[in-house]
Amino acid sequence: MNWIQSLYQTYDNCREFVGVTEVGSAALLLPLSHTTQNAHIEVTLDQNANLIAARVLSKEDQQTLVPCTEASGGRSGSKPTNHPLCDKLQYLAGDFLNFGGTVTSGFAKEPEEAHKNYLALLGDWQRKNPHPKIRIVLDYVKKARLVHDLVDQKIIPVFAGGSDSAEFLHEWADKESEPPPIFSALPAGNSPQDAFVRWVVAIPGDPEPHLWRDRSIWESWNEYYGSTQDFVGLCYVNGEETTLAEQHPAKLRHAADKAKLISANDGSGFTFRGRFTDNDGLQTCGVGFEVTQKAHNALRWLIARQGRRLGDQAIVSWALTGQSIPDALVATDDLFDEEDDFLNEGLNPGESSIA
Incomplete structure (x- = not known):
């Protein structure tokens, strides 16, 4: 495992670059248990958990560092696992369904599940490892009025008829007038209901209101998430008994890259069907959670920073x-x-x- 050991060591050698965007480069060495997403809407809350501003993000300003779990970091399919803090409206907005929002098909039998799962994870984080800004976001989300407020802020367009009875406007049909900015911010074919939201929390005297840049948020999430992991075994990279990874990161060559260097047995879907019969993967080698996070983050950073591309090859x-x-x-x-x-x-x- 020389390649993964080398990448693991590279991350530790370059830890001063974690979370730092170098001048002239979009490469970012991620903190552990974090990923990047393109956000479309930025919501600003005050210290009393009130929405005081919102804006649509230009494509140049969309890349956002967000906390993630193993499952959400490589999510795909019809029932994607929610991120713990920043995510799409179907997870964040308690009033999403009131505006005619359509959840991904895996949630169709219980449309409220996506939002409930988000609230449960954010709430558990705040209970077990409290942070004042996470509490503010949680208090606001519990009000179940995010879409309502975004309509009032003229960020989300709806059918006419008042925001309480209105529905998401999925496309702009008027060719004679300029569409609302949200349509330009979204990928082609997406509707405003698919928008990804990031948070700003404005507290007087606090030097960093942008949650994706706040190192105390990174550390709070890492401490909480580490406390929830209990799959322990021998890491074949560093030779230590430690928390093992159950899934390994994707998004190595680009944000939409679903290919993985290390896969695992599937009990359903059969993305990969190996020859092992156990449920925990211990019939083959184990890789520590911290090791795989550091190694994959280092490789992703190196490819973006100094890699050469030949088609899909990096x-x-x-x-x-x-x-x-x-x-x-x-x-x-x-x-x-x-x-x-x-x-x-x-x-x-x-x-x-x-x-």
Whole structure:
């Protein structure tokens, strides 16, 4: 497992870059148990859990760091697992169904389940590892008026007739007039009911109201989520008894990438059907939760920061020492021409890791 060990070590070596966007680069080294999502709406709450502002986000400002679980970080299918804080309206809005919102098909038998699951996870986080900003978001969400407030703020367009009886407007049919900004913010084919929401909490004297940039929020979530994990075994990467990963991250090459480097047995769906018969995967090797999170986050960051792409293939080279190394795709003759430069830096040209 040299590749995963190298990536794990790379994350630890570069931990000062966690959560930092470098100048001129969109690459982001993620904190543990976090992912990135494109948000479409930003909601600002005051210290009393009242919505005081909302805005539609331009495509350049949409990338948002959000806490996630193992299940939500790689979610897909007809019944996607909710994120714990920022998510789509079907999870966040208690009045989503009142405006004619349509949940994903897996929730069709119990449409309220998506919102209930979100409230349960956010509430459990706040109970077990309290944070003042999480409490404010929870208090607001419990009011079940998010869509109503977004309609009042002219963020979400609805059929005419008053916000209490109105329904989501799914497309803009008037070709003679400019559509509301939300239609430009969403991916093609999506409706305003599909909007993803991120939170700002404005507390007097607090230096960081943007929850996705607040390190205390990252730490609070990591502490809470770590306390909920009880699948313990031998990690074959670091040789320690530790909490093992039950699922492994995706989104390595880009935000829509569902391919995984490490898969697992399925009991349904049969995405992967292995030869092992146990339910916990211990008939094969185990990988620690922290190890797989760090390794995948490091690889995702390296690909975005310095990777080379050939269609769907991504190639990246790096040195654990942080020293300069040859371009992985440079012509052999050119590499030999540069050999003296690398030797002068004290680096063997073969000293690199390639994934």
